[in-house]
Amino acid sequence: MTAIKMSERIQYKNYILLKDRRYQDTHEWIKIIEGNKVRVGITDYAQKKLKSIVYVDTPEVGKDIEKGELITTVESVKAVGEVISPVNGKILSFNEKLEDDPSLINNDPYGEGWIVEVEVTNPSELDNLLDVEGYIEVIKKEEEE
Amino acid sequence: MRKTPFLDFHKEINASIGEFSGWTMPIDYGDMLQEALITRKSVTFFDISHLSRIVVSGKDALNFLQRLVARDIKKLSVGKISGPTAFLNQNAGFKDDVMVYRLTDLVFLIVGNAINHDKIVDWLNYNSSNYNVDIKDITFDTAMLALQGPQSTEKIKKKIGEKIKNLSPLNFLTNIKTKYGEIKLISYSGWTGEAGYEIICDIDVGEKILRDLYQEKILPAGLGARDILRIEMGYNLYGNEINENINPIEAKYWIFSWKKEEDYIGKKALFNILKNGVEKVKYGLLVKKGSPLPRKGMKIYIEDKEIGFITSGTFSPLLKTPIALGYINSKHSILGLKVKIFKGNKEIDAKLVEPPFIKRL
Numbered sequence: 021m022t023a024i025k026m027s028e029r030i031q032y033k034n035y036i037l038l039k040d041r042r043y044q045d046t047h048e049w050i051k052i053i054e055g056n057k058v059r060v061g062i063t064d065y066a067q068k069k070l071k072s073i074v075y076v077d078t079p080e081v082g083k084d085i086e087k088g089e090l091i092t093t094v095e096s097v098k099a100v101g102e103v104i105s106p107v108n109g110k111i112l113s114f115n116e117k118l119e120d121d122p123s124l125i126n127n128d129p130y131g132e133g134w135i136v137e138v139e140v141t142n143p144s145e146l147d148n149l150l151d152v153e154g155y156i157e158v159i160k161k162e163e164e165e
Numbered sequence: 166m167r168k169t170p171f172l173d174f175h176k177e178i179n180a181s182i183g184e185f186s187g188w189t190m191p192i193d194y195g196d197m198l199q200e201a202l203i204t205r206k207s208v209t210f211f212d213i214s215h216l217s218r219i220v221v222s223g224k225d226a227l228n229f230l231q232r233l234v235a236r237d238i239k240k241l242s243v244g245k246i247s248g249p250t251a252f253l254n255q256n257a258g259f260k261d262d263v264m265v266y267r268l269t270d271l272v273f274l275i276v277g278n279a280i281n282h283d284k285i286v287d288w289l290n291y292n293s294s295n296y297n298v299d300i301k302d303i304t305f306d307t308a309m310l311a312l313q314g315p316q317s318t319e320k321i322k323k324k325i326g327e328k329i330k331n332l333s334p335l336n337f338l339t340n341i342k343t344k345y346g347e348i349k350l351i352s353y354s355g356w357t358g359e360a361g362y363e364i365i366c367d368i369d370v371g372e373k374i375l376r377d378l379y380q381e382k383i384l385p386a387g388l389g390a391r392d393i394l395r396i397e398m399g400y401n402l403y404g405n406e407i408n409e410n411i412n413p414i415e416a417k418y419w420i421f422s423w424k425k426e427e428d429y430i431g432k433k434a435l436f437n438i439l440k441n442g443v444e445k446v447k448y449g450l451l452v453k454k455g456s457p458l459p460r461k462g463m464k465i466y467i468e469d470k471e472i473g474f475i476t477s478g479t480f481s482p483l484l485k486t487p488i489a490l491g492y493i494n495s496k497h498s499i500l501g502l503k504v505k506i507f508k509g510n511k512e513i514d515a516k517l518v519e520p521p522f523i524k525r526l
Contacts, residue, residue: 071181071193071197072196072199074198074487075455075456075457075458075480075487077457077511095457097197097198097393097458097480098192098197098389119455126196
């Protein structure tokens with residue numbers, strides 16, 4: 021077990037980002053739990069854009085997925101968001117708490133609101149993903165549009 | 166793009182601004198589900214300045230409107246709003262659904278949908294040539310606000326005074342002196358299924374009211390919450406449940422007076438439809454808990470047979486389940502029927518119900 025470090029919080033505008041994980045430009049975060057096991061969720065920016073989340077589709081646990089493939093969809097009253105896999109691997113589990121309470125994603129997107137755990141084929145893939153600064157650039161660009 | 170005169174105020178209080186019916190309006194203030202719930206449980210205020218407000222006056226005002234709307238308004242008393250009525254086309258399709266207010270014997274106010282504003286101004290002018298009437302569009306010179314929820318009477322009394330207390334549903338008062346300035350009209354009405362009031366006033370007066378309500382810790386609700394609340398009540402939204410090709414019988418929307426003697430546009434077609442029956446009828450769909458949301462345009466099936474389509478879908482924060490409105494082919498018009506809504510390759514289980522989904526008023 022690795023010791024749990026307090027993750028450093030960064031705020032850009034109204035949006036929280038955490039330094040302990042990586043990001044994808046389609047608004048997913050990914051964090052290593054241990055070894056090859058990672059958690060994937062959507063960012064604070066993404067949940068603030070979607071707003072009140074009322075449904076998370078249950079993904080197929082055990083399924084092999086490729087980077088860029090759709091893991092599941094997240095729905096609010098006004099929009100449907102896609103959760104795209106940031107890595108190659110296999111879906112190990114789905115956060116079943118979301119079946120009863122999808123608003124966990126709104127209330128705690130980086131913690132209780134995680135969506136799936138994935139076994140990553142090659143953990144070094146994470147190095148190619150965005151860090152906090154890189155992801156802030158993505159938000160900046162979208163906010164300009 | 167048209168915009169609410171209070172856009173700066175909404176931005177100040179962190180509204181999410183969006184487009185509705187060609188207007189830039191507040192859609193929510195962070196959480197539309199919560200805003201809908203608070204409206205049901207206590208009270209919220211809405212900016213509904215996008216609604217069209219047209220004053221029809223003159224010697225022939227009554228006869229003119231009798232010719233254009235499907236409800237009998239000659240017995241409508243001064244100080245009262247007709248129930249929902251509509252301008253129909255020659256085929257009895259909806260041009261717009263509206264409320265008619267009788268301000269004086271010969272002065273009426275029509276409140277309608279933002280999306281139909283230009284069409285209805287044209288329609289009124291087009292039909293007015295043989296009538297001595299004056300048609301005045303006051304939409305852009307006035308504001309319209311709503312205070313809705315079980316605590317709205319208590320709040321409005323505190324703000325505007327005791328004279329409000331005897332106002333009953335679909336009644337209104339005009340030219341009320343208040344600390345904000347003169348309120349042109351205040352009515353007991355709304356579109357939420359709750360007790361509530363709607364105010365029409367000058368823009369500067371409206372701004373003072375909004376700021377005062379907000380300072381009093383009454384929470385704002387946006388058009389997102391308004392949509393959830395109206396779907397919970399089964400109310401029709403123009404462009405979703407009703408349009409030029411849908412008639413009041415299919416929509417089960419009783420906007421006409423059965424015994425109205427005078428002829429009006431669409432009357433003949435309407436009574437023909439009554440005689441011949443309809444191909445489809447509107448229903449509510451109560452969706453199984455934990456399902457994805459049904460959305461406008463999705464098809465409704467029994468086994469592999471398509472029997473209808475969705476016109477509006479949302480999530481009811483009160484029932485904690487998705488709900489929808491839609492049309493079902495008449496042959497399958499059976500209350501309680503279990504159906505499936507197709508969403509891509511997914512099936513959503515639902516049951517045909519008669520709205521409202523929640524019991525109110």
